[in-house]
Amino acid sequence: MATDLRTDLVDTLAARARAVRAATVRMAHDGxxxxxxxALSAVDVLVALYFHAMRVDPTHGGxxxxxxxxxxxxxxxxxxxxxxxxxxxFPASLLASYAQNGGAxxxxxxxxxxxxxxxxxxxxxxxxxxAAGMAHARQLDDRPGRVFTLLxxxxxxxxxIWEAAMFAAGRRxxxxxxxxxxxKLQAMGRSEEVTALAPLADKWRAFGWGxxxxxxxxxxxxxxxxxxxxxxxxxxxxxxxxxxxxKGVSFMEDDLEWHYRPPNDADLARALAELGVA
Amino acid sequence: xxNAFIRALTAAAATxxxxxxxxxxxxxxxxxxxxxxxxxxxxxxxxxxxxMAGVAAGLAxxxxxxxxxxxxxxxxxxxYEQIRNDxxxxxxxxxxxxxxxxxxxxxxxxxxxxxxxxxxxxxxxNMTIVCPGDPAxxxxxxxxxxxxxxPAYLRLGRAGEPAVHPGPVTLSIGQSLELRAGGDVVLxxxxxxxxxxxxVGDLLAARGLACRVLSMPTVKPLDVVTVDGALASGxxxxxxxxxxxxxxxxxxxxxxVAESGRAVRFRRFAAPDQFSHTCGDQEFHxxxxxxxxxxxxxxxxxxxxxxxx
Numbered sequence: 001m002a003t004d005l006r007t008d009l010v011d012t013l014a015a016r017a018r019a020v021r022a023a024t025v026r027m028a029h030d031g032x033x034x035x036x037x038x039a040l041s042a043v044d045v046l047v048a049l050y051f052h053a054m055r056v057d058p059t060h061g062g063x064x065x066x067x068x069x070x071x072x073x074x075x076x077x078x079x080x081x082x083x084x085x086x087x088x089x090f091p092a093s094l095l096a097s098y099a100q101n102g103g104a105x106x107x108x109x110x111x112x113x114x115x116x117x118x119x120x121x122x123x124x125x126x127x128x129x130x131a132a133g134m135a136h137a138r139q140l141d142d143r144p145g146r147v148f149t150l151l152x153x154x155x156x157x158x159x160x161i162w163e164a165a166m167f168a169a170g171r172r173x174x175x176x177x178x179x180x181x182x183x184k185l186q187a188m189g190r191s192e193e194v195t196a197l198a199p200l201a202d203k204w205r206a207f208g209w210g211x212x213x214x215x216x217x218x219x220x221x222x223x224x225x226x227x228x229x230x231x232x233x234x235x236x237x238x239x240x241x242x243x244x245x246x247k248g249v250s251f252m253e254d255d256l257e258w259h260y261r262p263p264n265d266a267d268l269a270r271a272l273a274e275l276g277v278a
Numbered sequence: 279x280x281n282a283f284i285r286a287l288t289a290a291a292a293t294x295x296x297x298x299x300x301x302x303x304x305x306x307x308x309x310x311x312x313x314x315x316x317x318x319x320x321x322x323x324x325x326x327x328x329x330m331a332g333v334a335a336g337l338a339x340x341x342x343x344x345x346x347x348x349x350x351x352x353x354x355x356x357x358y359e360q361i362r363n364d365x366x367x368x369x370x371x372x373x374x375x376x377x378x379x380x381x382x383x384x385x386x387x388x389x390x391x392x393x394x395x396x397x398x399x400x401x402x403x404n405m406t407i408v409c410p411g412d413p414a415x416x417x418x419x420x421x422x423x424x425x426x427x428x429p430a431y432l433r434l435g436r437a438g439e440p441a442v443h444p445g446p447v448t449l450s451i452g453q454s455l456e457l458r459a460g461g462d463v464v465l466x467x468x469x470x471x472x473x474x475x476x477x478v479g480d481l482l483a484a485r486g487l488a489c490r491v492l493s494m495p496t497v498k499p500l501d502v503v504t505v506d507g508a509l510a511s512g513x514x515x516x517x518x519x520x521x522x523x524x525x526x527x528x529x530x531x532x533x534x535v536a537e538s539g540r541a542v543r544f545r546r547f548a549a550p551d552q553f554s555h556t557c558g559d560q561e562f563h564x565x566x567x568x569x570x571x572x573x574x575x576x577x578x579x580x581x582x583x584x585x586x587x
Contacts, residue, residue, distance in 0.1 A: 133336020
């Protein structure tokens with residue numbers, strides 16, 4: 001891609017990312033929910049997927065041969081919902097029902113009811129196996145469409161991630177892409193202090209995956225990685241995206257407080273001002 | 279039962295190309311014919327039951343109809359949350375197949391005993407539970423499940439169970455099958471205790487009690503019409519299963535009894551709420567836990583004649 005075209009693309013994606021971040025903070029504020037930090041660290045990857053890499057038809061919730069996405073880190077779903085709304089799967093007005101009694105958008109995705117959301121998650125360690133099954137079905141029938149799944153670094157504590165990683169490599173599922181939102185914080189502390197997670201990219205390589213490490217907030221780098229898929233023929237691809245929890249709102253960045261605390265009115269106003277959204 | 283299962287699944291797969299079979303590294307040589315006939319539709323996922331259940335849900339979301347296979351505790355307990363979230367919550371068209379119900383793998387010890395599976399599977403929304411009683415019921419159950427849409431659990435014995443039905447049977451999910459008629463006692467049996475149930479019926483007949491023996495392969499949804507009919511008949515009603523007393527088929531019927539408003543002489547025959555610490559085969563464990571025909575017949579005679587529980 002020519003440099004100026006990529007610059008235009010990155011600028012466009014950056015504007016989308018600001019809108020998604022603003023919607024995300026607003027949802028956490030209105031819904032009085034935790035996990036805003038986890039949602040914000042994933043925004044740039046989500047926007048690059050839905051506005052650049054994934055071939056999708058947002059009308060009627062998607063087409064059968066669309067690229068698929070599984071949010072394995074289900075607790076980060078605010079930015080996922082906001083991205084789907086921004087992409088046109090459903091009206092942005094629906095975001096107001098997030099975490100409301102009787103609303104359509106629970107704090108973890110529910111299956112088959114929200115346009116664009118096919119897979120329910122919330123318990124960590126499930127999404128990779130489901131995504132692998134979806135990719136495997138397409139491989140068996142020689143159908144188009146890749147399957148992307150977004151994991152958290154804390155989620156990589158779950159043994160099922162590594163079971164599914166071995167399965168996918170064994171089945172040569174090169175239509176499967178796992179992206180780790182490596183924001184370095186899990187529920188009770190630094191992920192590196194909780195378990196020996198590093199070297200994370202080497203772990204994926206050792207499990208037979210074509211693997212790249214990127215800055216998950218450098219949209220040019222995210223796009224370049226997504227454009228290079230699959231990284232190795234006959235292997236599933238892993239992207240270890242180094243991110244910052246709470247990215248984009250200065251006072252939420254790299255602070256575990258925002259795994260729990262919902263933004264109050266003042267927090268919301270300050271965040272929206274920083275994001276340039278009044 | 280295992281061979282009847284494989285035979286029926288191989289036949290069903292010929293007419294339904296969506297059927298795929300996944301095993302958790304169990305069934306050496308048993309599935310060679312299936313694998314040869316249907317390339318790509320047999321997968322050994324490895325010793326990874328949770329991943330097998332998750333992968334199956336993903337396959338089902340993309341239009342496949344997976345049957346996933348392991349020994350009962352590994353097929354159900356090891357991957358219970360995947361069955362709950364990935365299969366049942368998504369209403370995914372996945373059939374979990376557990377081989378070795380009850381004490382089928384007796385000498386292998388309690389790690390391999392399948393005594394809690396029905397209880398936990400019953401608690402799952404959208405789940406259908408089928409426990410065939412002999413090879414003919416197994417074959418019919420597989421064909422019924424091949425037609426079924428949605429999450430299901432098929433609980434098998436192992437191999438070499440006696441044929442109880444004289445020939446092939448047809449079965450729809452939720453349907454009960456009568457093996458003996460009688461009005462003094464109604465014995466409701468599920469799964470691999472069916473042959474024992476028929477022997478109990480014959481022992482009671484020899485002692486002057488007419489025993490109706492019903493096979494109830496579907497534990498969920500329970501055939502409440504048949505159960506309610508038994509409760510209304512005035513007969514002694516009993517359940518028989520090779521599963522824990524807690525939460526299984528007997529519990530399902532007991533819930534119906536409790537809410538029926540009837541004073542029914544009722545008894546559950548099931549495995550006690552304990553781990554065995556003695557090695558033994560299936561017959562050993564059945565005898566040790568009162569699940570053999572003479573012991574059951576004695577208890578039912580006492581209940582029918584004297585109201586002794």
